[in-house]
Amino acid sequence: MFAVNTNLLPSLPAILWVAEWGGVLVAIAVALVMSMHRRWSWYAWPLWILSNLLLIMPTAHSEHWGLVVMQVAFLTINVNGLLRCRRPPRRSPGCA
Numbered sequence: 001m002f003a004v005n006t007n008l009l010p011s012l013p014a015i016l017w018v019a020e021w022g023g024v025l026v027a028i029a030v031a032l033v034m035s036m037h038r039r040w041s042w043y044a045w046p047l048w049i050l051s052n053l054l055l056i057m058p059t060a061h062s063e064h065w066g067l068v069v070m071q072v073a074f075l076t077i078n079v080n081g082l083l084r085c086r087r088p089p090r091r092s093p094g095c096a
Contacts, residue, residue, distance in 0.1 A: 012061075016058040016061055019054045019055070023050075023053075023055035026047055026050055026051040027048065027051040030044045030051060042085055048074075048081075049079060052071050052074050052075035055067075055071050056071045056075070
């Protein structure tokens, strides 16, 4: 039988709050990094993926399914961007 740790349940809202605001702050920072269009702007892709994962948790818990679908779509787009930037032959302008 699956046992639920009752000590975790009271802290769940705090964990979701940290995930939500952490995802927001990471997304803002990553947008700034990408907009600088520097050699190290490539690191924006993995950080955007982290932001998407952080934002999926509280939106799914709150049952905001439209926002969950949007974050999953952005996650897919960001994984695609990361994979395309890692390919050597063709480099897009954002992959400096």
